[in-house]
Structure formats: C-alpha cells, structure tokens
Amino acid sequence: MSDQPAERLWEENMPLKSSAIPGKPTGGQQDPLLGQRFLQALNALLSTAKIHLDNNKLLQDAVQTFAKIIEECLQYDDEINLIAAVGGFYLQQEKVGLQRNLAGLGRKLLLYFSDRQIDGLRFKRSTAYASRTDLLDFIRLLNKSKNEKDPVHWLYSMLEEKRFNWVELIDTNQAQSLASIFDAGAGNPTSAVIKNQENAVASRASVNKKQTAHRQKTGKKAQKKSLAGRRKKRRTQRALLTYSSAMHSLKDVAKRLAGNKNAGMGKSVQLVQNMVDMIMNDDNVLLDLSTIRDYDDYTFTHSINVSILSLCLGHRIGLSKVLLARLGLSALFHDLGKIDIPKEVLNKPGKLDADEFKIIQNHSIYSVRRILRLRASYDRKAGIMLPPFEHHLRYDLGGYPKTPRKNPISLFGRIITIADVYDAVTAPRVYRDSYMSQDKALGLMLQDSGTMFDPILLKVFINMLGIYPVGTVLVLDDAQLGLVTHAPEDADDQGALWIVHLKRQENGGYEKGEYLNLGTWDPKTKMFNRAIHQTHHPADLGIQPAEFLI
The missing domain is CATH 2.30.30 (SH3 type barrels.)
Known part of the structure; x- marks a missing residue:
C-alpha cells in the first residue's frame, strides 16, 4: 500500500466528466452491453470498497471505471435509473441482459439490494461533477447500511447530512400510494405504470426495442424525436414517483410523530429537491399532478399540491434553487400540525361551531412545534418553520393565530397562503356539497387581493395558471x-x-x-x-x- 496521502494519488475534486456537459447525445450508438458493464462496474466497486482503503490502486481503478460508465450513460439520458426487480435489473427502463457466465453476478447484486431494502438507485446529471471522494463515500454508505436497523431511513439521513444531492434511492413500492388515488380502470396506462412498476418497465422495454429498430430505418431525425419522446416519458414517470413518494414520506412522518417516535426530513428534502429540478426544467408535469384530489388522504395530497404550486410561483418570481428548496419544504410541512387536531373536528361535516374553529386555528402553532421535533439540523428547521405559522395570518394580519406583530408576513408565508387557499377551495371535501371550479376560485381570490393576499403575488399566480x-x-x-x-x-x-x-x-x-x-x-x-x-x-x-x- 502506498504511503502517499490519498489526495495526492487521487484528484478528489476532479469531476467525473471534465469536458462536455453530460446528457448531450454524442451521435454514436449506445453499446448494447452497457447495462451489463454498468452492473459489472458497480459490483467491482462495491466489493473492492469493502476490503481496501481509499488510496489503494485497485480501488481507485474501480472508481474510475464506474465513473466512466456513469459518463457514458449520461450521454444518452438526463439521469440514470437502476431498478432491482424480480428476475433482474432494469437500466433506463430496459432489462439488463447478462451473459450466461455472469448470471451469478446478477443474483449477487439482487441479494445485495434486498439485504438493504433498496429498490433502485438514481444518478442525476450532476453526478458527473461529484468528486471521486464523494462517489466512494456513497459506495461505503451503501456497504455500511446493511448493519443498520432501518437501512433506507439511515441512507436518506446520511445522504442529506453529506449533501449528496446527485444521487437518490428509488422506492418503486411507494408508487402504490398514488395508484390508490386513481380508479385504475382497465386500459389506463398511467395507472398501470403506478400499480405495477416492473410490468410497466418491462412493457416499455419492449416498446423501446421496437423504437430502436424504427430509428435504424428512419435515420437521425426519427432518432432525435424518439429520444425526446423517451425523455418526456421518463420525466412524467419521475414526476409520478416523486408525487407518490412525497405522499408516502408525509404519511410516514405523521405516523412516527403521532406515535411519539423520531422522524427525520431527509427523504422529504430529497423529494423537494427533485421537484425543484423538474420545475426548473419544465413545470407542466407537476402542475398537472397538482390537480390530484383525494378524499381519504386530503391532508397529504393538499400539502403536496401546495408545495408544487408554491414552487411554481416561486420559480416565476425568480427565486434561486436554494430558496425554492426551502420554500417547497416549508410548504410541504405547512399543515403538519393537523395531526394534533381531533379527526372528528378536522373532518366534521357541516359548519364548525366557535369552539371547534378555535381548535382548528391551533394547527398553525402545532405545525411549528412538530417541525421543531423533526430530526434535522437547527438551521434546516429554522429556515422553514415561520411560513407554516404565517399561512393563515393574511396579508393584512387580520387572520390567525392572533399576534401583536405589525411587520408584514414573510415572502414564503405570502406565497404559501395563495397556494394553500387555491388548492383548498378547489378540493372536494367531505363537509362541502358543492365544488368550485378553478376559474371561479381565482375570481373569488381576486376579490380579497390586498387584504388576504399579496396583490402582486396573486397577479403573478393568476397569470401563471391562466x-x-x-x-x-x-x-x-x-x-x-x-x-x-x-x-x-x-x-x-x-x-x-x-x-x-x-x-x-x-x-x-x-x-x-x-x-x-x-x-x-x-x-x-x-x-x-x-x-x-x-x-x-x-x-x-x-x-x-x-x-x-x-
């Protein structure tokens, strides 16, 4: 083993790809064995990292090989999705075919993922700029997670702590939560994707094979069009999984808090960052998903919709990615305190009496208390807890909770107020017999411009929705x-x-x-x-x- 420090042997801040920006097709044909080589490189790195220190030449070579595979994959797609399913792995929605002599490798990796309760990994385009040290740190976290009581939760918290935003875990089972919202009628492709991820992936793999043959016949123009179509489908699928994962995450946080157990926000942070990335690229898919309505899980779908609408509005007024991430997380937890409101009051049919309304009004303060109890850094919690307190104060401070403050509510508070009211009045509720269409809701909100709502932000919001x-x-x-x-x-x-x-x-x-x-x-x-x-x-x-x- 060399006596040189690891940083001398290894340019730890060197990106995986130092020349062209990844994600841009180079014009070449994709290697049909790319999936197999990806699994081989991943397995070699996982195994080598178990027995060698950072400055070992074999380990450095393994990291370099895996880095090159990452670079190659990002030439064809914006992100890399590796999913472990019954019978094998899927890379970019295509089943990875392994040569007969490598069948044992597939079984070994499936067992590795199963032992850690991991359904898949997603490497974002920014992986190309992750340092070799960070890449190896992530691999060591994967290896170490097997010894944790809850490997997935532990990994989420560690990814947040180390700020590894370029990689995330895929939990395909969480897609079931979104399937329960849709009626899942026969022939509904969207529901099929959500209800049975593996079948949907396999189906898309078959379609992609046909598309590949078609591209060979129709030339470069058809190839570019097909590539754009695949990317759009993947963006849609990613949005669906993000939405359903967010709902699953919120339910898990609420359940843990209600049971006086520790709950972290690492997973929620990651999901909000996903939404920010999608909105920066194209907010249409998430705006479409914000129309989801559900009686049984209203509080959770409402919170996600408010987060999406807040992010879209924040993006329209030019907030940075850092501020958008903080805004989205604050909006996601704005009603967390409702877990402390009795269900018979929260879901009471008809009008609330004075005492019941006072109980409801407490949820803003309860939300702040619940956020403070989350397992996260003080700075993280301090950055998101004010808007949940403010979102019912109104622009003119005439709302609740009553406060002697004279300063206007924060920008995030004003944004979330608009998103919260819009989603609430357009959502069917158990205590309402009638539904307000979206255009009528905007008209009603316009009447309260300058009193309940910030008039400038409301104007931007209406222009955004149309x-x-x-x-x-x-x-x-x-x-x-x-x-x-x-x-x-x-x-x-x-x-x-x-x-x-x-x-x-x-x-x-x-x-x-x-x-x-x-x-x-x-x-x-x-x-x-x-x-x-x-x-x-x-x-x-x-x-x-x-x-x-x-």
Whole structure:
C-alpha cells in the first residue's frame, strides 16, 4: 500500500466528466452491453470498497471505471435509473441482459439490494461533477447500511447530512400510494405504470426495442424525436414517483410523530429537491399532478399540491434553487400540525361551531412545534418553520393565530397562503356539497387581493395558471366537454388555450379524446375562438384530472 496521502494519488475534486456537459447525445450508438458493464462496474466497486482503503490502486481503478460508465450513460439520458426487480435489473427502463457466465453476478447484486431494502438507485446529471471522494463515500454508505436497523431511513439521513444531492434511492413500492388515488380502470396506462412498476418497465422495454429498430430505418431525425419522446416519458414517470413518494414520506412522518417516535426530513428534502429540478426544467408535469384530489388522504395530497404550486410561483418570481428548496419544504410541512387536531373536528361535516374553529386555528402553532421535533439540523428547521405559522395570518394580519406583530408576513408565508387557499377551495371535501371550479376560485381570490393576499403575488399566480387553469372542465357552445390542458409538445401555438375532449362512455364515465385548440383570448370580443358556455369542477363529472393530463 502506498504511503502517499490519498489526495495526492487521487484528484478528489476532479469531476467525473471534465469536458462536455453530460446528457448531450454524442451521435454514436449506445453499446448494447452497457447495462451489463454498468452492473459489472458497480459490483467491482462495491466489493473492492469493502476490503481496501481509499488510496489503494485497485480501488481507485474501480472508481474510475464506474465513473466512466456513469459518463457514458449520461450521454444518452438526463439521469440514470437502476431498478432491482424480480428476475433482474432494469437500466433506463430496459432489462439488463447478462451473459450466461455472469448470471451469478446478477443474483449477487439482487441479494445485495434486498439485504438493504433498496429498490433502485438514481444518478442525476450532476453526478458527473461529484468528486471521486464523494462517489466512494456513497459506495461505503451503501456497504455500511446493511448493519443498520432501518437501512433506507439511515441512507436518506446520511445522504442529506453529506449533501449528496446527485444521487437518490428509488422506492418503486411507494408508487402504490398514488395508484390508490386513481380508479385504475382497465386500459389506463398511467395507472398501470403506478400499480405495477416492473410490468410497466418491462412493457416499455419492449416498446423501446421496437423504437430502436424504427430509428435504424428512419435515420437521425426519427432518432432525435424518439429520444425526446423517451425523455418526456421518463420525466412524467419521475414526476409520478416523486408525487407518490412525497405522499408516502408525509404519511410516514405523521405516523412516527403521532406515535411519539423520531422522524427525520431527509427523504422529504430529497423529494423537494427533485421537484425543484423538474420545475426548473419544465413545470407542466407537476402542475398537472397538482390537480390530484383525494378524499381519504386530503391532508397529504393538499400539502403536496401546495408545495408544487408554491414552487411554481416561486420559480416565476425568480427565486434561486436554494430558496425554492426551502420554500417547497416549508410548504410541504405547512399543515403538519393537523395531526394534533381531533379527526372528528378536522373532518366534521357541516359548519364548525366557535369552539371547534378555535381548535382548528391551533394547527398553525402545532405545525411549528412538530417541525421543531423533526430530526434535522437547527438551521434546516429554522429556515422553514415561520411560513407554516404565517399561512393563515393574511396579508393584512387580520387572520390567525392572533399576534401583536405589525411587520408584514414573510415572502414564503405570502406565497404559501395563495397556494394553500387555491388548492383548498378547489378540493372536494367531505363537509362541502358543492365544488368550485378553478376559474371561479381565482375570481373569488381576486376579490380579497390586498387584504388576504399579496396583490402582486396573486397577479403573478393568476397569470401563471391562466384564465382557465389546467384541470378546469369547459362546456363549449355545442355542449362538448373539454378539460383544460397544456399544449401538446409539437403544437405551434403554445400560448393558446388547449383542451382535451372528454368523450362520454356507455358506463357513464369519460375517456380521453383529441386535443382542441381554442385559440387566444380576444380582449375586444372577450372570447376565445370557441364560445365557452360554462365551467365545472372535475369532481362534478367524477373524474380525476391527472388521469387525462399526464
């Protein structure tokens, strides 16, 4: 073993890729054995790290080999997803085929993942700039996690502590929580993806093989289009998993706190950072998911929706990624104190009496107390606990809890107030018989501009969502029904109002029809290209908007 310090043998701050930015296709064909080489490199690094110190030449070579595989994968995709499933591994939604003499390697790695309760790993594009030291530290954490009582929770906390934002754990089982929201009707591809990740991945693998053959026939233009399509599908899948994982994480935190057990926020931090990354790239998918409504898990879906809406609004006003991450986490926990409110009060049908309303008002203070009890650094908690206290104070300070303060509420508090009210009034609740459509909700909120809401932020919020927000049901002049959606990616008129036709089925439900362009708003006629007779909340039709939007 060399007597030189590790940093002399190893440029620990050298990025994995020092030239071109990863994620850009180089024009070459992807190696069909890339998945096999990825598993071989990962296995070699895991094994070598168990028996050698950092400055060992064999270990350095193993890290270098794995780093090159990471670099190669990032030439074709924005991120690397490795999923362990029954029967083998999937890399980028394609099953990794192993040569016969390497079958033992596959079984060994499956057992390794199983022992640590890990379903998969995701390496983000920023992995290309992680130091060799950080990459090895992560590998050592994986090895060490087997000895922990709860390997996954321990890994999440360690990833947060070391600020390894370039890698995360994939928990495919958490997708079940989102499947419970959708009706999961036959032929629903979105529900199929969520309900059975392995089958969906295998199915996409088959589709991808056909697409590969098609690309070989149609040339570079078709290849680029297919690559863009695959990336869009993966962004959608990642958003679905992030949403469902966030709900699972919130439930877990609430359950632990309610049982007087320790609860951390490492997993939530990671999920919010995912949402920030997605919003910085394209906020449409997450805005579509923010239309999810659920009676049984209202508090959790509401908190996630408020976090998404807050992040989108924060992004529109130019907040940095660091501030967005803090805003999103604060919004995610803004109603955490509701676990201390009796369920018979929280879910009471009808109007609350004065005493019950006082109990409800306490949840803002309870949220702060619960955040303080979370297992996280003091700075982390201090940065997110004020907005949950403020989100019912109102812009004019006339709300609750009553306070002698005269200073205006914080920027984050004002943002979360807007997102909170919008999602709340557009959500079907057990104690409400009627539903307010999204456009009517914005109109109602506009009446309280300057009193309940910051007028400037509210204006930005309304401009962000549009006159008819995504998820609004429109009734056209010919009685045709349509759901407001984002413009198709290949549409020329991206600024127009688009709807997806809702076709009534014989069983009384609806299926997704064609896209319709209603044009842009004409200030003179005060109309779009088609007359809009009236609007409805999706719950009036018994539909879940996200099923038709993603």
